[in-house]
Amino acid sequence: MDNPLYSVAQIRAIEQAAQSQLRPLGTSGPSPLMRRAGEAASTYALEVLGGLPTGRILVLAGPGNNGGDALEVAANLANLGANVDVVHLAGTAPSPETGHALARAQASRARFVSDVADCNGCCLVVDGLFGIGLARPLAGQARALVEWTHGMACPVLALDVPSGLDADTGSVVGPDGVAVRATHTITFLGDKPGLHTGDGCDHAGRVHVNRLGAHGLHTEAAHARLNAPALFAGCLAPRRNNSHKGTYGDVAVLGGARGMAGAGILAARAALYAGAGRVFVAAVDPGPGLDPLQPEIMFRDAAGFAFDGRTVVAGPGMGDSAGATHLLSKVIDGTGPLVVDADALNLCAASPDLAARLAAHGGEVVITPHPLEAARLLGVTAAVVQADRLENARELAERLDAVVVLKGAGSVIARPDGEVALNATGNPGLATGGTGDVLAGLVGTLLGQGWPAWEAALAATWLHGAAADRLVAGGAGPIGLTAGELPRAIRAELNALVADAALA
Numbered sequence: 001m002d003n004p005l006y007s008v009a010q011i012r013a014i015e016q017a018a019q020s021q022l023r024p025l026g027t028s029g030p031s032p033l034m035r036r037a038g039e040a041a042s043t044y045a046l047e048v049l050g051g052l053p054t055g056r057i058l059v060l061a062g063p064g065n066n067g068g069d070a071l072e073v074a075a076n077l078a079n080l081g082a083n084v085d086v087v088h089l090a091g092t093a094p095s096p097e098t099g100h101a102l103a104r105a106q107a108s109r110a111r112f113v114s115d116v117a118d119c120n121g122c123c124l125v126v127d128g129l130f131g132i133g134l135a136r137p138l139a140g141q142a143r144a145l146v147e148w149t150h151g152m153a154c155p156v157l158a159l160d161v162p163s164g165l166d167a168d169t170g171s172v173v174g175p176d177g178v179a180v181r182a183t184h185t186i187t188f189l190g191d192k193p194g195l196h197t198g199d200g201c202d203h204a205g206r207v208h209v210n211r212l213g214a215h216g217l218h219t220e221a222a223h224a225r226l227n228a229p230a231l232f233a234g235c236l237a238p239r240r241n242n243s244h245k246g247t248y249g250d251v252a253v254l255g256g257a258r259g260m261a262g263a264g265i266l267a268a269r270a271a272l273y274a275g276a277g278r279v280f281v282a283a284v285d286p287g288p289g290l291d292p293l294q295p296e297i298m299f300r301d302a303a304g305f306a307f308d309g310r311t312v313v314a315g316p317g318m319g320d321s322a323g324a325t326h327l328l329s330k331v332i333d334g335t336g337p338l339v340v341d342a343d344a345l346n347l348c349a350a351s352p353d354l355a356a357r358l359a360a361h362g363g364e365v366v367i368t369p370h371p372l373e374a375a376r377l378l379g380v381t382a383a384v385v386q387a388d389r390l391e392n393a394r395e396l397a398e399r400l401d402a403v404v405v406l407k408g409a410g411s412v413i414a415r416p417d418g419e420v421a422l423n424a425t426g427n428p429g430l431a432t433g434g435t436g437d438v439l440a441g442l443v444g445t446l447l448g449q450g451w452p453a454w455e456a457a458l459a460a461t462w463l464h465g466a467a468a469d470r471l472v473a474g475g476a477g478p479i480g481l482t483a484g485e486l487p488r489a490i491r492a493e494l495n496a497l498v499a500d501a502a503l504a
């Protein structure tokens with residue numbers, strides 16, 4: 001299944017094509033698309049509420065066409081018998097379709113009020129202040145209304161995009177911006193990346209897509225897509241009976257600096273539970289020679305270790321010593337599959353020469369930066385990276401000629417040719433030390449089994465998040481979820497996926 005995500009520019013093009021298909025040039029009257037948006041959103045609102053409510057519904061309608069959608073919703077729900085209050089921030093020049101919607105709402109039983117202070121509580125807020133036309137931070141009454149919604153305990157349904165959120169980037173439009181925190185978003189014509197990454201994950205809530213009947217118009221290649229098992233199912237294969245540990249790859253974690261041995265062990269455990277044939281920790285400093293809980297992991301001195309022919313996961317607990325730098329440069333100059341994480345990324349950021357050699361690496365490469373590591377590699381701040389996660393991940397993938405997993409809410413997986421996927425599995429339980437080490441070990445295992453970098457990054461990111469979701473569903477989090485719990489849950493998710501793929 002494909003899950004395309006469209007940029008605002010692409011949605012505008014789709015909207016234009018749909019408008020001219022549904023309403024030939026020169027004709028006027030209500031917009032069929034706005035009518036459809038209003039109908040879809042009214043139906044969805046009743047679904048969210050579980051039927052026609054007895055309480056009041058508050059509709060916030062802005063000056064543009066997003067406000068027009070909201071006025072259609074107000075008219076529809078009021079005509080069905082709901083008690084609807086409307087706060088309308090009228091603009092100076094509403095579009096003809098919004099004018100029609102306003103007339104419909106005014107002719108209905110909906111009550112127009114000048115401020116939310118006139119409303120006595122409500123069972124649903126419908127946010128139709130701004131959609132894809134948002135051009136600057138919210139201010140004045142719009143800002144006050146949004147801040148007021150933050151105090152509401154009832155469901156908040158955003159139309160198209162939560163007001164205040166950038167639909168392309170998933171960041172709240174600022175500086176010092178605010179945005180609606182919706183429990184549900186119904187988005188029109190096509191799904192949008194900003195609903196699934198960065199701040200968007202907290203502001204959009206559950207996302208429901210309605211194409212408004214504009215099928216067949218989505219001809220332009222999507223800007224990005226949502227990650228899903230279908231994107232890497234071709235690499236999932238059950239184990240052959242006639243196989244042995246050599247069949248499933250050697251993974252070597254280059255880490256183990258003094259005081260940071262745990263990071264390498266977590267990456268190694270993840271590799272083991274994800275099915276690597278043999279797992280090594282190649283330690284840059286003397287340290288533990290055994291993981292008592294996982295004695296299958298083999299510990300070696302990195303200085304004399306033969307990295308050739310093995311997949312290397314460089315970085316977890318590696319430190320930045322001269323010895324670590326030398327070993328990193330050695331594996332970068334090798335030709336095997338490579339995962340670059342944590343300290344290894346920081347060393348590349350500090351050395352243009354190392355970064356250039358990484359870009360020239362002969363084998364498959366996946367890098368797994370968090371926003372600050374990505375910022376160091378790009379020579380910007382973490383805030384700049386977070387302001388446009390998709391574009392910065394793309395830029396990094398192109399510069400380093402590697403597949404990038406930019407971690408954080410709605411991880412961005414980017415390829416050097418500009419292809420991007422957003423990952424929707426996972427939860428805030430992953431915001432704890434060591435989970436990145438686990439992800440790196442998981443990516444390394446899949447690379448070590450011959451997966452291409454893109455599919456390995458997609459699958460690892462999906463599985464890592466799904467494992468965290470499984471743990472939370474079982475009561476282990478999100479508060480207090482530990483990285484060490486992830487490998488077993490990853491094993492369960494991976495086996496379930498392989499079993500599903502075998503049945504398909």
Ligand SMILES: NC(=O)C1=CN([C@@H]2O[C@H](COP(=O)(O)OP(=O)(O)OC[C@H]3O[C@@H](n4cnc5c(N)ncnc54)[C@H](O)[C@@H]3O)[C@@H](O)[C@H]2O)[C@@H](O)CC1
Nearest residue numbers: 031033037064065066130131132133134135136137138160
């Ligand atoms: N044209 C149509 O027939 C359709 C429009 N649709 C809806 O229309 C929306 C886009 O409509 P618009 O292009 O009118 O854009 P919006 O309704 O998102 O808002 C644009 C208006 O708000 C102003 N504005 C932007 N930022 C502001 C700010 N921070 N403070 C105050 N004013 C601000 C703009 O100058 C403009 O007047 C979509 O998100 C969707 O909800 C959908 O219903 C599909 C059909």
Ligand SMILES: [K+]
Nearest residue numbers: 127130161163
């Ligand atoms: K909105």
